[in-house]
Amino acid sequence: MKDLDQKYRNDNLSIEELSELQHCFGRENIDKIEDAMYKHWMFDDIDTTDVDDIRINAIKKKVDSKIARQNVFKINMIRVLKVAVVIMLPVFITISIYLYVENVNYFTEEMVVVTGPGEKTSMTLPDGTKVTMNYNSQLCYRPNSYNKKEREIKFYGEAYFEVSKRKECPFYILSRNFKVKVLGTSFNLSARENSLTAELALDTGSVLFTSVKTGKNVILQPSQTAILDYTTGGITVTTKENVATAWKRGDLEFRNLPLIDVLKKVEEAFAVQIKLDTEISTNDLFTGTLPTARLNEALEIIEKSYNIKAVVEGRNIVFIKADIATVAR
Numbered sequence: 001m002k003d004l005d006q007k008y009r010n011d012n013l014s015i016e017e018l019s020e021l022q023h024c025f026g027r028e029n030i031d032k033i034e035d036a037m038y039k040h041w042m043f044d045d046i047d048t049t050d051v052d053d054i055r056i057n058a059i060k061k062k063v064d065s066k067i068a069r070q071n072v073f074k075i076n077m078i079r080v081l082k083v084a085v086v087i088m089l090p091v092f093i094t095i096s097i098y099l100y101v102e103n104v105n106y107f108t109e110e111m112v113v114v115t116g117p118g119e120k121t122s123m124t125l126p127d128g129t130k131v132t133m134n135y136n137s138q139l140c141y142r143p144n145s146y147n148k149k150e151r152e153i154k155f156y157g158e159a160y161f162e163v164s165k166r167k168e169c170p171f172y173i174l175s176r177n178f179k180v181k182v183l184g185t186s187f188n189l190s191a192r193e194n195s196l197t198a199e200l201a202l203d204t205g206s207v208l209f210t211s212v213k214t215g216k217n218v219i220l221q222p223s224q225t226a227i228l229d230y231t232t233g234g235i236t237v238t239t240k241e242n243v244a245t246a247w248k249r250g251d252l253e254f255r256n257l258p259l260i261d262v263l264k265k266v267e268e269a270f271a272v273q274i275k276l277d278t279e280i281s282t283n284d285l286f287t288g289t290l291p292t293a294r295l296n297e298a299l300e301i302i303e304k305s306y307n308i309k310a311v312v313e314g315r316n317i318v319f320i321k322a323d324i325a326t327v328a329r
Contacts, residue, residue, distance in 0.1 A: 111141055112139070115133050115138075117271030118269060118270060120135060120248075125153075126147050127146075129151070129163045131160070132159060132160045135268065137159055138154075138157055139157075140154040150170055150171075151170065155189065157190075158189065160245055161189060162186045163182045163184055164184060165183060167183055170183055171184075173189065175191040175198065176193065176198065177230055179209075179210045184205055185203075185204050185205025186204045187201060198228040199227050200220065200226045203223075207220050213233025214232075214234065218235050218237055223239055250291060251289045252266070252291075254287055256285045257287075258285060259282055259284045259285075260282035263319075269292045270295045275316075276318075277320040286305060288305065309322050
């Protein structure tokens with residue numbers, strides 16, 4: 001086999017020897033043939049004098065071309081990856097910065113809860129404190145500092161607070177010209193911007209009510225109400241039947257309140273504007289309950305109480321004397 005193989009490479013085979021070599025290739029294991037060819041290639045001296053240089057160069061070009069294409073592909077892929085990294089890196093950095101800033105803003109900016117005319121809502125603060133807000137109210141707090149060393153909120157409007165008890169973390173309410181400190185209690189707070197006074201009616205526990213203008217404070221006990229005069233900063237404490245939470249049932253409850261003040265409450269509750277005929281006394285006192293969900297019913301109660309008539313045009317209401325209304329018809 002080895003001699004025939006050598007003669008085949010030197011082109012010296014006879015017809016009979018060529019036939020014998022073909023027969024050997026047919027029955028020899030292909031691995032043995034490859035091994036023989038490899039050893040010949042690596043260790044035998046090969047005479048290349050009869051090989052055409054042109055043919056050698058052509059073969060070399062084909063081999064070089066294939067190698068070059070593979071290298072170009074590898075180089076191009078590397079370039080593409082580099083470009084992708086250069087492009088995507090700023091994008092990743094930008095997204096990361098954006099998410100970080102958004103996250104920081106979420107925890108540093110104030111959380112604000114607002115109710116509009118005729119609206120009521122209930123919410124639970126992170127410490128478990130429950131707040132039921134009446135119409136036209138606003139509550140603000142900062143998530144990043146709330147419930148850490150202290151619990152501080154800003155509040156305007158009217159709400160009922162059920163403050164969870166935590167002695168090591170006092171609850172503070174900041175509002176117009178006053179401050180309230182609570183450890184764990186329930187109370188109603190009315191602190192409207194368009195009112196002359198603020199009122200805190202305590203149900204359970206105790207609170208420290210402080211006037212910012214005078215620096216004076218009072219400690220309230222259950223069933224007591226603190227009334228702050230916005231103008232002077234003075235605080236008056238009374239003990240009376242608590243009607244402050246009637247709004248939670250959907251009512252406005254009044255005890256000997258001048259008609260003009262009653263109508264202001266109606267304006268706030270229903271987002272309307274009310275005017276009175278000059279012949280109607282604004283100082284007449286009113287005691288009773290008005291619904292906050294049904295404007296027509298509230299107007300009817302006022303009409304019967306004072307013998308007046310309400311003329312409604314959209315969100316504008318004018319009260320006139322009933323006898324004048326009868327004459328006009």
